[in-house]
Amino acid sequence: MEEVQKKKFTGGIHPKDNKELSSGSAIQNAPLFEKYHVILCQHIGAPPKLVVKTGDTVKKGQMIAEPGGFVSAPVHSPTSGTIGKIFDVPGPSGVNQEAVEIIADGQDEWGSGLDPIPDWQNTAPEVLKERIAKAGIVGMGGAAFPTHVKLSPPPAKKIDTLILNGAECEPYLTADHRLMLERPEAILEGASIMARVLGIKNVYIGIESNKPDAIAGLNAKSEPYKVNVVTLKVRYPQGGEKQLIYAVTGRKVPQGMLPMDAGCVVQNVGTAAAIYDAVTQGRPLVERVTTVTGEPVVNPGNWLVRIGTPIADVIRLAGGVSRTPGKVILGGPMMGFAQKSLEVPVMKNTSGILLLDQVDTVQFTSQPCIRCGKCIDNCPMDLLCGTISCFIENEKFDKAEELHVMDCLECGACAYDCPAHRPLVQHVRRAKAEIRARKAKQNPK
Numbered sequence: 001m002e003e004v005q006k007k008k009f010t011g012g013i014h015p016k017d018n019k020e021l022s023s024g025s026a027i028q029n030a031p032l033f034e035k036y037h038v039i040l041c042q043h044i045g046a047p048p049k050l051v052v053k054t055g056d057t058v059k060k061g062q063m064i065a066e067p068g069g070f071v072s073a074p075v076h077s078p079t080s081g082t083i084g085k086i087f088d089v090p091g092p093s094g095v096n097q098e099a100v101e102i103i104a105d106g107q108d109e110w111g112s113g114l115d116p117i118p119d120w121q122n123t124a125p126e127v128l129k130e131r132i133a134k135a136g137i138v139g140m141g142g143a144a145f146p147t148h149v150k151l152s153p154p155p156a157k158k159i160d161t162l163i164l165n166g167a168e169c170e171p172y173l174t175a176d177h178r179l180m181l182e183r184p185e186a187i188l189e190g191a192s193i194m195a196r197v198l199g200i201k202n203v204y205i206g207i208e209s210n211k212p213d214a215i216a217g218l219n220a221k222s223e224p225y226k227v228n229v230v231t232l233k234v235r236y237p238q239g240g241e242k243q244l245i246y247a248v249t250g251r252k253v254p255q256g257m258l259p260m261d262a263g264c265v266v267q268n269v270g271t272a273a274a275i276y277d278a279v280t281q282g283r284p285l286v287e288r289v290t291t292v293t294g295e296p297v298v299n300p301g302n303w304l305v306r307i308g309t310p311i312a313d314v315i316r317l318a319g320g321v322s323r324t325p326g327k328v329i330l331g332g333p334m335m336g337f338a339q340k341s342l343e344v345p346v347m348k349n350t351s352g353i354l355l356l357d358q359v360d361t362v363q364f365t366s367q368p369c370i371r372c373g374k375c376i377d378n379c380p381m382d383l384l385c386g387t388i389s390c391f392i393e394n395e396k397f398d399k400a401e402e403l404h405v406m407d408c409l410e411c412g413a414c415a416y417d418c419p420a421h422r423p424l425v426q427h428v429r430r431a432k433a434e435i436r437a438r439k440a441k442q443n444p445k
């Protein structure tokens with residue numbers, strides 16, 4: 001059933017989306033490469049523990065690292081072959097991370113050890129949740145939070161609504177759009193599996209109105225799955241969890257609270273498709289759809305790539321570049337992370353690889369804030385962004401915390417048209433890291 005959004009969040013911006021560069025390009029399967037570099041810790045939570053060693057042979061989908069706790073996720077081999085080096089590679093945050101080299105044997109032979117569960121409708125929710133955990137599914141829209149944990153709310157939190165995030169409000173990115181066009185049934189069935197795990201009936205999928213073909217396609221198939229397709233206004237960051245919940249249900253998630261405090265669980269459409277693969281096919285998360293785009297890219301498009309593929313190889317799939325880019329970003333231009341190395345491998349949450357011309361990159365400065373208030377008008381979380389930024393500049397992190405800096409989405413809407421070009425999101429990231437480090441010091445485990 002098709003619906004329109006109930007509420008419109010305050011703030012937000014309308015950046016040029018540039019999605020036309022890749023939205024018409026159907027998902028292409030990346031060929032098998034000779035080597036993959038699979039980073040071990042690809043999620044929020046405890047790092048997983050390596051269970052293979054150099055020289056071991058592995059099948060595609062075989063676990064190579066087991067979860068390091070409940071809030072953790074296993075990691076699986078993206079193809080069959082031999083374990084090469086265990087070494088450090090550049091990670092998306094710029095810090096080196098431990099990775100496993102997989103040397104492909106060319107057979108690409110599955111061996112996950114997970115049997116398909118075709119009759120999931122009559123399978124216990126706990127068994128389905130365990131499968132989602134064993135398949136290493138994490139939030140594929142950006143945060144990489146282990147999905148089985150999100151599907152395990154405390155008993156005191158009454159969940160009645162699941163919302164699939166198909167907004168894809170970040171400029172340039174089109175991976176979710178193509179997935180919704182090309183695998184609507186996998187997404188809808190994945191949503192139904194999650195609804196069974198949560199024991200709920202209200203399921204929505206929110207999609208921005210700039211993807212009318214995806215809205216029509218999902219709506220045409222949604223009836224048997226009892227999923228409501230909600231058309232959302234185009235407004236960045238419509239895909240923020242709290243903004244999406246407000247738009248779809250009219251419920252506000254108060255500052256400092258989580259979606260489950262409003263009775264909701266939000267999952268990305270890619271995560272839903274991965275759950276379908278894990279449950280009905282017995283396939284762990286070893287590949288994902290990634291957009292390769294930007295003006296310097298010769299053939300922008302969308303590729304199904306194995307986790308662990310160095311981004312240099314993925315850019316080559318898109319024909320390489322016609323000129324030297326000014327910046328390479330993992331993710332979109334608003335929330336993505338600029339990269340120094342093209343050896344960084346694709347991770348479970350790599351939604352896109354964006355190459356920008358120098359002229360399109362924002363040069364942040366440390367000019368003083370002129371108190372124009374634009375950032376506050378743009379902020380979807382009603383934060384006093386400019387004031388918070390000044391406190392952080394002066395290392396007054398406790399003051400920034402009092403002004404709810406931890407609620408910041410890092411969406412970048414505040415910095416979008418700051419006339420002083422202040423690095424507002426970088427300030428927030430610094431403050432969050434500082435506050436978390438201070439808390440960890442105060443409460444050592």
Ligand code: SF4
Pocket residue numbers: 368369370371372373374375376385386389414417418419420421422
């Ligand atoms: S938009 Fe920039 S200059 Fe204006 S108040 Fe915010 S931080 Fe200050």
Ligand code: SF4
Pocket residue numbers: 375378379380381382383385407408409410411412413414415424425428
């Ligand atoms: S303060 Fe945070 S939530 Fe508000 S606009 Fe800036 S980045 Fe987005």
